[in-house]
Each structure stands twice: as C-alpha cells, then as structure tokens.
Amino acid sequence: MEDHKLRVVLLFGGRSGEHEVSLNSAQSIFKAIDRTRYQVETIGINKQGQWFWGLLPEALIKEGFPPADRTHQVTLVIDPTNPHFRALDGQTLPNQGQIDLIFPVLHGPYGEDGTLQGLLEMANVPYVGSGVLGSSLGMDKDRMKAVFREKDLPQARYLTLLRSDLLRGRETCLNEIEAKIGYPCFIKPANLGSSVGISKAHSRKELLDALNVAAIFDRKIVVEENINGQEIEVAVLGNDSPQASIPGEVKPAQEFYTYDAKYSDIGSSVIIPAPLDEALIARLQEMAIEAFRAVEASGLSRVDFFVTPQNEIFLNEINTLPGFTEISMYPKLWEASGIPYSELIDRLISFGLERFLDKQNSKISQD
Ligand SMILES: Nc1ncnc2c1ncn2[C@@H]1O[C@H](COP(=O)(O)OP(=O)(O)O)[C@@H](O)[C@H]1O
Ligand SMILES: [Mg+2]
Structure with missing residues (x-):
C-alpha cells in the first residue's frame, strides 16, 4: 500500500513579509494531513528564496533556517514528462525527488501572486489553489x-496611481485624491498583503507620508475611501x-x-x-x-x-x-x-x- 500514497510536497517560508505566517500555516497542515493517504515531503524556502529539502516548519519556527551549506538546496526540474526535484549537492532525494502534487503554503509575493504557479505549470506539477491568472488577479x-x-x-471608491506619477507631480496627485476620494482614506501598495505598507490618512500631511510609505513597497498604489x-x-x-x-x-x-x-x-x-x-x-x-x-x-x-x-x-x-x-x-x-x-x-x-x-x-x- 505504501507506494500508492500520493506524494505531496508542502512548500513554505518564502521571500515575502508573510514568511512567518507561512511557517505557522505549514506547521498546522504538516500536523493534520492524513498520513494514511499522503506521503508528506517538505521544502522550506528561506528569505533569500532558496529552496531546501526536508526542513520541518516547527524547527524553522524555533530555530530559523540552518546555514545553506548544512542542508540540501534543491531545484524543481523543468521536465514536463517527469516532474521532480534535484539536490544541488548531488545527494539522492527520496524516490528520486519525484512528487505527485505541491501544496504551496505561501502568502504574498512569489507565492500567492502567480509567479510560483507559472513555475509549477512549466514543470507540469499538479498543485493546490489558483492558477497563474487567478493568483495574479x-x-x-x-x-x-x-x-x-x-x-x-460593490466596492469603495478608489483610484490608482504610479510611483512615477508621484515623483513627477506630488501636488497634482494630492489634489486629485482630495477631489475624488477625500479623508479619511486608505493608501495601499497594490501588490502586498498582511497590511504591510498600508496606512489610513486623515489629512494632506498624513496622505503624503502614506503615499511615500506605499511607494517603498510597490510601483503602483491604490487609494480608497474609508x-x-x-x-x-x-x-x-x-x-x-x-x-x-x-x-x-x-x-x-x-x-x-x-x-x-x-x-x-x-x-x-x-x-x-x-x-x-x-x-x-x-x-x-x-x-x-x-x-x-x-x-x-x-x-x-x-x-x-x-x-x-x-x-x-x-x-x-x-x-x-x-x-x-x-x-x-x-x-x-x-x-x-x-x-x-x-x-x-x-x-x-x-x-x-x-x-x-x-x-x-x-x-x-x-x-
Ligand atoms: N476602504 C477601507 N475602509 C475601511 N477600512 C479599510 C479599507 N481598506 C482597508 N481597510 C482596513 O485595512 C485592513 C487591510 O486592508 P486590506 O485591503 O485588506 O489589505 P491586505 O491585503 O494587506 O489585507 C483591512 O482589514 C481593514 O481593516
Ligand atoms: Mg485584507
């Protein structure tokens, strides 16, 4: 029976600001997943975006990532006829690194935004969740x-501006926001999550500060009514x-x-x-x-x-x-x-x- 189990890879950590949240989500899944049906493998992604085989979420939460030379960095091989992982140090992975499905437990950029999903499509691996389009939208x-x-x-009234609009004409942006949205308003980087870079502004001064903060995180900024x-x-x-x-x-x-x-x-x-x-x-x-x-x-x-x-x-x-x-x-x-x-x-x-x-x-x- 053992070899009939579906080989599922939990993929967690990652480069986004939601790295820690991801480790916690992965730990819960790792504990609760039905092992009579699934053979579970794990891959931790560090904050630099390197992938390591066999790291456990619980250990990463407690101790952080081990130094790269003390663990097995792996790569997904883009071979649609044989989806598998390979260790960069030449070590043999269990079952030659072959897998049946990837469960991405990653939030935010490079996990939830379609980029990872594109990689998985290229490698022809089944995965949990939305595809490229759904994720990026x-x-x-x-x-x-x-x-x-x-x-x-129905949605709150909003407008979108670019960081370059802000650099080109700060006053014009502020005036347009005041005319179309007013105070208080919410200022958000277009592509993050977990409220990172988001502010609520009650005045022109706060609005300008908020736009500057959002511009640190994204080239595109959304402003909406409260x-x-x-x-x-x-x-x-x-x-x-x-x-x-x-x-x-x-x-x-x-x-x-x-x-x-x-x-x-x-x-x-x-x-x-x-x-x-x-x-x-x-x-x-x-x-x-x-x-x-x-x-x-x-x-x-x-x-x-x-x-x-x-x-x-x-x-x-x-x-x-x-x-x-x-x-x-x-x-x-x-x-x-x-x-x-x-x-x-x-x-x-x-x-x-x-x-x-x-x-x-x-x-x-x-x-
Ligand atoms: N238009 C709004 N009016 C009132 N509160 C808002 C509005 N937009 C965002 N918020 C508050 O900010 C939080 C984060 O905003 P959200 O758009 O959900 O960003 P994130 O993707 O980071 O979760 C919301 O949960 C809510 O508390
Ligand atoms: Mg939210």
Missing part, C-alpha cells in the same frame, strides 16, 4: 478591483462549482486591521458565525462566489467585505492563499460549516488534482 489590488467592477460588485463597517470574511472552496462558508467577523484591536492587529495583538477577535441576518448572509455568500469567479480563482479563497450599519455591502478583497493555521479564519469558517481541518486539506488536494486533469484535457496545439 487576486494579488494586484488595482486589477482585482477592475474585474470586480466589470462584474458590478468604509465604516463590520469586517466580514467568507471562505470559498471548489473549482468550477465553488461553495461558500458561513461568514465570520474580525474585530481589529486597532483603528484598522494592521499587521500587528492581525498577528500579535491579543485584542483582535473573531466571531463565527458573524452576527448578521439570513438574507444578508445569503447575499454575502453569493458575492463571495461571484468574486471568486471574477478573478478565476480555484481551490480556495477567502473573500473579505465591509458591512455598514445600514447593511450596505462593500467587497474589499480576495485572498487566494489565505492564512491556514488551525486557528486562521479560512479553516475555522469551514469547520463551522461542517468541514473539519484535515478533511479540508483532503478536499483541497483533490481540487488541485481535478484542476490539473481538467487542464490536461485541453490541447495546446492543432496536432
């Missing part, structure tokens, strides 16, 4: 909003027929849901199910699925909303690889909707394989 707040707008999904409301999140699971979970609410301990409020503030709390009436819940679930379809996500996503005291809904964003620790919102929402954590992992793997097979059925040339 889900990552880029400006393009995400554009496809949401195309589907008439929405006063509850922060509501819905989990989506599936491929072509996605399902939505019951909604949950996050109550940030700070003025908004900053990096600290997300990961270190004990004060932030989560309420599942969110205290909302049935009609509103149904509408949120419908919109979560519409958002999932709009960016062409697959496998999993968490869709985040604001709901005002007048029950007006605004779509905030979609996260195609949301936090996945046992206490993260995404798995918690499914648990409350009847899918326990290790079954959720099973389903995600099945959806990854399904998507891979679906793609294999499409020809890429005439002959």
Whole structure:
C-alpha cells in the first residue's frame, strides 16, 4: 500500500513579509494531513528564496533556517514528462525527488501572486489553489478591483496611481485624491498583503507620508475611501462549482486591521458565525462566489467585505492563499460549516488534482 500514497510536497517560508505566517500555516497542515493517504515531503524556502529539502516548519519556527551549506538546496526540474526535484549537492532525494502534487503554503509575493504557479505549470506539477491568472488577479489590488467592477460588485471608491506619477507631480496627485476620494482614506501598495505598507490618512500631511510609505513597497498604489463597517470574511472552496462558508467577523484591536492587529495583538477577535441576518448572509455568500469567479480563482479563497450599519455591502478583497493555521479564519469558517481541518486539506488536494486533469484535457496545439 505504501507506494500508492500520493506524494505531496508542502512548500513554505518564502521571500515575502508573510514568511512567518507561512511557517505557522505549514506547521498546522504538516500536523493534520492524513498520513494514511499522503506521503508528506517538505521544502522550506528561506528569505533569500532558496529552496531546501526536508526542513520541518516547527524547527524553522524555533530555530530559523540552518546555514545553506548544512542542508540540501534543491531545484524543481523543468521536465514536463517527469516532474521532480534535484539536490544541488548531488545527494539522492527520496524516490528520486519525484512528487505527485505541491501544496504551496505561501502568502504574498512569489507565492500567492502567480509567479510560483507559472513555475509549477512549466514543470507540469499538479498543485493546490489558483492558477497563474487567478493568483495574479487576486494579488494586484488595482486589477482585482477592475474585474470586480466589470462584474458590478460593490466596492469603495478608489483610484490608482504610479510611483512615477508621484515623483513627477506630488501636488497634482494630492489634489486629485482630495477631489475624488477625500479623508479619511486608505493608501495601499497594490501588490502586498498582511497590511504591510498600508496606512489610513486623515489629512494632506498624513496622505503624503502614506503615499511615500506605499511607494517603498510597490510601483503602483491604490487609494480608497474609508468604509465604516463590520469586517466580514467568507471562505470559498471548489473549482468550477465553488461553495461558500458561513461568514465570520474580525474585530481589529486597532483603528484598522494592521499587521500587528492581525498577528500579535491579543485584542483582535473573531466571531463565527458573524452576527448578521439570513438574507444578508445569503447575499454575502453569493458575492463571495461571484468574486471568486471574477478573478478565476480555484481551490480556495477567502473573500473579505465591509458591512455598514445600514447593511450596505462593500467587497474589499480576495485572498487566494489565505492564512491556514488551525486557528486562521479560512479553516475555522469551514469547520463551522461542517468541514473539519484535515478533511479540508483532503478536499483541497483533490481540487488541485481535478484542476490539473481538467487542464490536461485541453490541447495546446492543432496536432
Ligand atoms: N476602504 C477601507 N475602509 C475601511 N477600512 C479599510 C479599507 N481598506 C482597508 N481597510 C482596513 O485595512 C485592513 C487591510 O486592508 P486590506 O485591503 O485588506 O489589505 P491586505 O491585503 O494587506 O489585507 C483591512 O482589514 C481593514 O481593516
Ligand atoms: Mg485584507
């Protein structure tokens, strides 16, 4: 039986600001994954982006990455006829490094943004989650909003500017934002996550500071109007027929849901199910699925909303690889909707394989 198990590689760590979150998500998956069905291998990616075979998330959380010369750096071989890893030091990997599926447990740039997914497509490896297009649309707040707008999904008023616009004419940018958005407003680098580089500005002075901060992180910046409301999140699971979970609410301990409020503030709390009436819940679930379809996500996503005291809904964003620790919102929402954590992992793997097979059925040339 042993050799019938699916060989799954958990891939975690990475170059983004969400490196530590990724290690925690990976540790939870590593502990809970059904070993009667899967043979689990691990690859840790350090902050420089080097990949190392066999590192365990728990050890990395406690001790950090070992020096590169004391562990086995590996590379994914781009051979669509035989997807496998190879150790750069020539060491033989278990099962010649051959694998059946990759479970990327990576958040943010170079994990959640389509770049990794492109690499996996080139190597012809099945993987969990969205493909290149879904991942990159889900990552880029400006393009995400554009496809949401195309589907008439309600969103906060926003505008997008480039770092180069700011360098060319600071005053023009400030004037345009004041005219079209006003205060308070949110300033966000287009392509990060975990609130990194995000500020709320209440005045021209704060706006300028916020734009300068966002410009450190991205060449593209999104500015949006402030929405006063509850922060509501819905989990989506599936491929072509996605399902939505019951909604949950996050109550940030700070003025908004900053990096600290997300990961270190004990004060932030989560309420599942969110205290909302049935009609509103149904509408949120419908919109979560519409958002999932709009960016062409697959496998999993968490869709985040604001709901005002007048029950007006605004779509905030979609996260195609949301936090996945046992206490993260995404798995918690499914648990409350009847899918326990290790079954959720099973389903995600099945959806990854399904998507891979679906793609294999499409020809890429005439002959
Ligand atoms: N338009 C807005 N109105 C009110 N609060 C906002 C708005 N945009 C963002 N926020 C606050 O900032 C947090 C982070 O913004 P978000 O767009 O979700 O970025 P990230 O991708 O980093 O999570 C949100 O969870 C919310 O607390
Ligand atoms: Mg968010």
